[in-house]
Amino acid sequence: MAAVDSLDLRERRRLQTTREISDAALGLFESVGVDGTRIEDIAREAGISPRTFFRYFPTKERAAFCSDPEVEQLVDGMAATLDPGTPLLPQVEAIYAAAMAAYDNGRSPGGRRVLRMWRLVDREPTLRAAGVAYEEERARALAARLREALGTDERDLRPELVVEVVGASARVAFRRWAVLHEAGREADLVTLYEEARDLLRSLPGTPPGA
Structure with missing residues (x-):
């Protein structure tokens, strides 16, 4: 972008x-x-x-699902500067963490919009299918950016795999963030993401990197 x-x-x-x-x-x-x-x-x-x-x-x-152009610009910039000689997983985790930080815990315009979106998804079942399709669309686009940065093609499964793994932690964080806000409780999106990421890494059989 x-x-x-x-x-x-x-x-x-x-x-x-x-x-x-x-x-x-x-x-x-x-x-x-x-x-x-x-x-x-x-x-x-x-x-x-x-x-x-x-x-x-x-x-x-x-x-209900509208991407934030400033956040997309940030993601594009970070994806374009990936180091092919460094494990991919921590680099993609850093991209997600930076994107979440840009939402300013729901205080920026894009952050307020994404919080409203996730709160609605939690209580409106008819939005969930659209949300899944939206997330898949974004995941495919990010995987394509990663392949371009790595200089590989669609035979390289690492981008899709890493985006799916990191995306799972992000979705857990977004959902928990929305649920806690809906309940009137304080919650920090970046902290929740870091907790979900660290928990995933600690599960038995989880590889240390990709």
Whole structure:
């Protein structure tokens, strides 16, 4: 992804509209639930037509999941500077940790959006399938970036495997973070991720690196 501040006006407007649609969807899902929300409702809330909605998202459920361009830029930059001579697992763990830190524990705009998203996923079963598809899409994209940085092709299984392993720890951290916030309890996303990562590493039979 190009640097956010270097995007042309058209792409900036597209990013802004994507965020506005996602925010509208999240707000309606929170107030009336996914089943009680129509695409027409999201479109009206976002100030667009239903036809325009489908230029950005294929379904109303998918509209709840909106990546943060600043975080994506951070991930791209770190992935591009991987050291092929160093174990891949700790480098990818560092990428995830930096991305989570960028969410500022739910205080940044992107952090608030991702917290709302995970809180909804925990209580709205119809969002879970869309969430799985969204995470798979992101995992494939990151694995492709890693292969490019490593100078390998799709025969190299390490990127997919490492992304799946690290992604599992991240998903546990995000879910626990959302559940604790929903219960009104303090929780730090990065700390939860580090705990999940360290626990996974401590399980019997877990390899020390990849």
